[in-house]
Amino acid sequence: AQSVTQLGSHVSVSEGALVLLRCNYSSSVPPYLFWYVQYPNQGLQLLLKYTSAATLVKGINGFEAEFKKSETSFHLTKPSAHMSDAAEYFCAVSGLLGGYNKLIFGAGTRLAVHP
Amino acid sequence: KAGVTQTPRYLIKTRGQQVTLSCSPISGHRSVSWYQQTPGQGLQFLFEYFSETQRNKGNFPGRFSGRQFSNSRSEMNVSTLELGDSALYLCASSLGPGLAGDSTDTQYFGPGTRLTVL
Numbered sequence: 001a002q003s004v005t006q007l008g009s010h011v012s013v014s015e016g017a018l019v020l021l022r023c024n025y026s027s028s029v030p031p032y033l034f035w036y037v038q039y040p041n042q043g044l045q046l047l048l049k050y051t052s053a054a055t056l057v058k059g060i061n062g063f064e065a066e067f068k069k070s071e072t073s074f075h076l077t078k079p080s081a082h083m084s085d086a087a088e089y090f091c092a093v094s095g096l097l098g099g100y101n102k103l104i105f106g107a108g109t110r111l112a113v114h115p
Numbered sequence: 116k117a118g119v120t121q122t123p124r125y126l127i128k129t130r131g132q133q134v135t136l137s138c139s140p141i142s143g144h145r146s147v148s149w150y151q152q153t154p155g156q157g158l159q160f161l162f163e164y165f166s167e168t169q170r171n172k173g174n175f176p177g178r179f180s181g182r183q184f185s186n187s188r189s190e191m192n193v194s195t196l197e198l199g200d201s202a203l204y205l206c207a208s209s210l211g212p213g214l215a216g217d218s219t220d221t222q223y224f225g226p227g228t229r230l231t232v233l
Contacts, residue, residue, distance in 0.1 A: 042226055043121075044224040103222060108158075
């Protein structure tokens with residue numbers, strides 16, 4: 001079975017500070033991993049994805065994530081937070097088990113950025 | 116390309132009624148998945164359709180159903196609405212199994228339909 005755990009339901013940082021959002025996964029098959037962002041009253045926007053091509057993945061808006069198999073982690077980082085980064089972030093795993101495309105999401109981390 | 120569109124964006128119904136939500140995928144995408152988002156349960160997978168066939172179903176009661184048309188547009192239906200069905204229903208589209216160059220069949224989400232059951 002696949003699962004995702006996001007550590008910290010709320011994270012608060014100062015503008016310009018490092019953003020670190022944690023995600024650990026469990027999967028019995030090589031996983032595909034995703035980070036999505038959700039702004040208020042909107043759907044989910046894809047930030048980046050891990051496809052096994054490279055362990056360090058760069059996404060949109062300056063975000064990146066590193067896949068660490070030994071730690072079963074896929075943490076999301078951004079060197080310098082901007083006010084516009086305030087949103088909810090979801091880590092998701094998909095192993096395309098049985099050929100079925102089903103995303104398993106973590107509970108989400110709400111990021112607050114203060115001046 | 117236009118993104119995933121969902122209609123209506125907001126809906127208010129009363130208990131016992133039924134509701135139909137619509138989703139138009141990104142042009143060229145043949146797979147459509149539906150998710151329910153609630154504060155208590157988070158994001159949960161409802162079902163996935165590809166080429167008009169339901170390929171996978173989440174752990175939801177039979178009151179939740181869906182279908183996909185030949186143009187890949189999809190609808191989901193909820194019958195005999197309950198208060199707990201109040202949620203944001205998200206539709207996501209993807210190219211389809213084996214059709215993405217990087218094999219992930221990445222899903223792209225629409226803005227959602229906010230359903231309130233009174």
